[in-house]
Each structure stands twice: as structure tokens, then as C-alpha cells.
Amino acid sequence: MSILVLNTLSESNDEVLDLQNQICMQSEGSEVVYTKEMKISHCIGCNYCWLKTPGICTIKDDYEIIFKKILKHGKIVFITDTKFGFVSYQTKNLIDRILPIATMYLHFVDGQMRHVPRYDVRPQMGIIYTGKAEHAYLEKWLDRVTLNFESTSIGVFALEEGRGILSCI
Amino acid sequence: MHLVIINASPRVESKSNTARIISTFVKGFEKSGNTAEIWHLSDKKQWFKAKELYEKNCNILFAIPLYVECVPGIMLEFLETLQPKKEFGTKMSFILQGGFAEASQLRCGEEYLEILPSYFNCEYNGTLIKGDNFAPAWLPDKIANKFVSNYEQMGRIFAVKGTFSKEEVNKFAAPEYFSEKEIRKHKRIGGKIQKLIFRYISRKNGCRKPLDDKPYSVE
Incomplete structure (x- = not known):
């Protein structure tokens, strides 16, 4: 299963570049996308991807490139700055915009309501962050995020301990 | 009390469920002589004023739609424009609403909001959570208003108590599952x-x- 590394950092140092390479070496066909120079809006919450143009985001920007890659790779690793203990808004925008991967239809999974997935893919997700984070909260949040897409978390790692992700993917 | 309300929904005001909830909440809140003003992050021209009012006021309420288990990206981007308060004492309250009906779906977002005010040297003043709010934007006004009508009572209670108590919120947000x-x-x-x-x-x-x-x- 190939890995998509989404690097939203404002600056990538040697440590980041080295870790990215090692992640990509884990699986053939893996790739890194730097989103810093890409034009990616926040989700505007129009719900058109569910109710008007099923599966297609109404915002025409560079996110479509990323969305297609998300469908192609089985695993996604976000490399992100942190703000207020959480991921940066650039990273949150990438995750908010993933909604077309699910349909409007609802069903119950383990006693909670979930959206029925649109595709057969269930991308696993991991986070590597720089700066200070509410680490325990981020782990819990990523568990919940992936639960929504009927997937699982690869884990959350501070950059200094980023090599830990290699044994999880 | 004067309350500065910031609508963190990225959806345009006319179609924003959060905006509808805020208007209903404010009706109840202002019944006892309180005042409130509302600013919408979906309109970037309002960011400067919202920032200025955050700096000058000590009662701030963010009204937020749950986006993938937490606050939407647009709110995080706005928060980057704010500085921590120099003096402690500003109360930060939240209304968090979502589409799924169970309160348990909002707990992860609520947990982050409990942490967030500390990054701005503000006091956490409770979160009013409630789900089952997907439909109003797609319904005629009359029916949509009925959907959110119970927020008026919560506005009244907030005016009297000055905070959202867990006990009342849990009752309001039920069922948990x-x-x-x-x-x-x-x-x-x-x-x-x-x-x-x-x-x-x-x-x-x-x-x-x-x-x-x-x-x-x-x-």
C-alpha cells in the first residue's frame, strides 16, 4: 500500500526531508506533495459534494489534485506545523476538504451514526508535527477523524520522534 | 453583559445554520437587557472588526459548526490573527453544533475548546453543544426556525448564569447515544x-x- 505524504510546512529542514524520504522508501509508488505553494481554500460548508454534485467539490482549486491522490494511496501522512496545540489551518483545510470521500447517506457503525463511504478506499492517516502540540488530544482527534472514514490512525508523532512512524506504516 | 459573538462558520450568513442558531440564542440572551453583536468569519471584510472587538471586550463567544471532529480551518486561520490577552479575565464561551444527532459526536470538538482559551490567556466559560442541526439550511425558513427554537431558552439561561453549565448542556444536547x-x-x-x-x-x-x-x- 503506497503512502501519500502531504507536507504543509511553511519551511522544510533536512530532518523533515530525510524523514519524508524514509517514509516513501517504505512502499513503492509513494510520493510527497508540498502544499505551501498550492492554492487550497478552506471548506465552505456548502454540502454540494453531498447533495448537488455528488463526490465533487464545488471549489475549483488545487485540492482536486490532492483528492485524486488520496484515492490512489492507501495511507496519508500529514507533516504539519502546530498552532494552539493543534494542527495548522493549512492541514485542517486539507482534512476538512476530504468530505467528498463520503456520501450523504447515513448508517450506524458500532452504535454511532456515520456517513456511508463513497469509494472502497479507507485511507489510514498519520501526523508528524513540528512545534508544541496537545499530543494526547491530537491522538484522540486523529482516532476520531479516521473513525469517520471507517479507517484507522497510523499515529501522531513529534518531528523529533518522527522515525517512530516507520514501524507503524 | 455585552457579548461579542463570532460566527466561525465558513458558510455564507444567509445559508449558515450557525447564524440561525446565533440569532435565536441572542433573542433569549437580550430579553433581560443584555446586548450582543455578531460578526461572521465567512465574510473576510469582517475579520478586522472581529479582531478589534476581541481585543477590547471581555465576553467573547465563538459559535462553531463541527468540521471533521473539531473547529473548521477558517476559524484556525482567524485565530492566527489574534494575540493572547495581556491581562487574564476575558471569558471565552462556545456554541458548538453539528449534523449528527448524538451529543457524543461533539465531545472531541468540545474537548479542544476546553483547551483553546488558555492559548489566549482567556478563561474557559463553557460550551453549549448540540447535534441534529444539518437540516435547517435546506428547509423553508418557517420550519428551519422551529428546528433551532430551543436555543432561545439557552440564551436566556446564559444571560442569567453568565456561563454554560455542564448539567444543563448535557440535558440540552441529549441523547448522548x-x-x-x-x-x-x-x-x-x-x-x-x-x-x-x-x-x-x-x-x-x-x-x-x-x-x-x-x-x-x-x-
């Missing part, structure tokens, strides 16, 4: 009715594709 009986009922009939409603809404909005269409290929 659906019972097994309710889940069985949904599987039997509720899900089918929901599908018909979604299809009706989509057709009305000009959609001719099935809602589970797969426009992109998966390798």
Missing part, C-alpha cells in the same frame, strides 16, 4: 426515509446524479 431500539428502528425504516429526503433535496437543487456517484476512479 441512540438506544439499541432507536438504532434498530433507523435500520428498519428511518434510514430509508432519510434517503428519500436526501434524494428529494438533491433533485430540488438540480442534481441528476445518484448521491453515491463515484466521479473519480480508484486505482
Whole structure:
């Protein structure tokens, strides 16, 4: 299963570049996308991807490139700055915009309501962050995020301990 | 009390469920002589004023739609424009609303909001959570207003107590989970009715594709 590394950092140092390479070496066909120079809006919450143009985001920007890659790779690793203990808004925008991967239809999974997935893919997700984070909260949040897409978390790692992700993917 | 309310929904005001909730909440809040003003982050021209009012006021309320288990990206971007308060004492309150009906779906977002004020040297002043708020934007005004009418009472209570108490919020946000009986009922009939409603809404909005269409290929 190939890995998509989404690097939203404002600056990538040697440590980041080295870790990215090692992640990509884990699986053939893996790739890194730097989103810093890409034009990616926040989700505007129009719900058109569910109710008007099923599966297609109404915002025409560079996110479509990323969305297609998300469908192609089985695993996604976000490399992100942190703000207020959480991921940066650039990273949150990438995750908010993933909604077309699910349909409007609802069903119950383990006693909670979930959206029925649109595709057969269930991308696993991991986070590597720089700066200070509410680490325990981020782990819990990523568990919940992936639960929504009927997937699982690869884990959350501070950059200094980023090599830990290699044994999880 | 004067309350500065910041609507963190990225959806335009006229279609924002959060905006509708805020207006109803404010009706109740202002009954006892309090005042409130509302600013919308969906309109970037309002960011400067919202920032300025955050700096000058000590009662701030963010009203937020839950986006993938936490606050939407647009709110995080706005927060980057704010500085921590020099003096402690500003109260930061929250209204967090979502589409799924169970309160348990909002708990992860609520947990982050409990942490967030500390990054701005502000005091956490409670979060009013509630789900089942997906429909109003797609309904005629009269029915949509009924959906959110119970927020008026919560506005009244907030005016009197000055905070959201956990006990009252939990009552307001119930059910935490659906019972097994309710889940069985949904599987039997509720899900089918929901599908018909979604299809009706989509057709009305000009959609001719099935809602589970797969426009992109998966390798």
C-alpha cells in the first residue's frame, strides 16, 4: 500500500526531508506533495459534494489534485506545523476538504451514526508535527477523524520522534 | 453583559445554520437587557472588526459548526490573527453544533475548546453543544426556525448564569447515544426515509446524479 505524504510546512529542514524520504522508501509508488505553494481554500460548508454534485467539490482549486491522490494511496501522512496545540489551518483545510470521500447517506457503525463511504478506499492517516502540540488530544482527534472514514490512525508523532512512524506504516 | 459573538462558520450568513442558531440564542440572551453583536468569519471584510472587538471586550463567544471532529480551518486561520490577552479575565464561551444527532459526536470538538482559551490567556466559560442541526439550511425558513427554537431558552439561561453549565448542556444536547431500539428502528425504516429526503433535496437543487456517484476512479 503506497503512502501519500502531504507536507504543509511553511519551511522544510533536512530532518523533515530525510524523514519524508524514509517514509516513501517504505512502499513503492509513494510520493510527497508540498502544499505551501498550492492554492487550497478552506471548506465552505456548502454540502454540494453531498447533495448537488455528488463526490465533487464545488471549489475549483488545487485540492482536486490532492483528492485524486488520496484515492490512489492507501495511507496519508500529514507533516504539519502546530498552532494552539493543534494542527495548522493549512492541514485542517486539507482534512476538512476530504468530505467528498463520503456520501450523504447515513448508517450506524458500532452504535454511532456515520456517513456511508463513497469509494472502497479507507485511507489510514498519520501526523508528524513540528512545534508544541496537545499530543494526547491530537491522538484522540486523529482516532476520531479516521473513525469517520471507517479507517484507522497510523499515529501522531513529534518531528523529533518522527522515525517512530516507520514501524507503524 | 455585552457579548461579542463570532460566527466561525465558513458558510455564507444567509445559508449558515450557525447564524440561525446565533440569532435565536441572542433573542433569549437580550430579553433581560443584555446586548450582543455578531460578526461572521465567512465574510473576510469582517475579520478586522472581529479582531478589534476581541481585543477590547471581555465576553467573547465563538459559535462553531463541527468540521471533521473539531473547529473548521477558517476559524484556525482567524485565530492566527489574534494575540493572547495581556491581562487574564476575558471569558471565552462556545456554541458548538453539528449534523449528527448524538451529543457524543461533539465531545472531541468540545474537548479542544476546553483547551483553546488558555492559548489566549482567556478563561474557559463553557460550551453549549448540540447535534441534529444539518437540516435547517435546506428547509423553508418557517420550519428551519422551529428546528433551532430551543436555543432561545439557552440564551436566556446564559444571560442569567453568565456561563454554560455542564448539567444543563448535557440535558440540552441529549441523547448522548441512540438506544439499541432507536438504532434498530433507523435500520428498519428511518434510514430509508432519510434517503428519500436526501434524494428529494438533491433533485430540488438540480442534481441528476445518484448521491453515491463515484466521479473519480480508484486505482
